[in-house]
Amino acid sequence: MQENKTPQDIAAMPFEEALAELEKTVAKMENGGQTLDQLMEEFEKGKALTAHCRSKLEGLEKKILLLTRDNGAEGEWTDFDAGSSRSDSVPF
Numbered sequence: 001m002q003e004n005k006t007p008q009d010i011a012a013m014p015f016e017e018a019l020a021e022l023e024k025t026v027a028k029m030e031n032g033g034q035t036l037d038q039l040m041e042e043f044e045k046g047k048a049l050t051a052h053c054r055s056k057l058e059g060l061e062k063k064i065l066l067l068t069r070d071n072g073a074e075g076e077w078t079d080f081d082a083g084s085s086r087s088d089s090v091p092f
Helices: 007-011 015-031 036-068
Strands: none
Touching (some): 007 036
């Protein structure tokens, strides 16, 4: 039985779980034996999982850059809010 993940299911996944699910999805596609429609479903799921993993990694990268920018010399560090509209971005 195929387990369909909704975008909300994927968004709630921790990084490690999403990565493991992505690896399973890729392996399933590589093994063949699926119809074109099934392959498209897996591809779409893989694309959503990839975007989720990338978003998690980018958020962590920004947080690390903020935390290490001044080595704590400017006072207390605060939690990084990925949804923040602040524009004090750090060039990558």
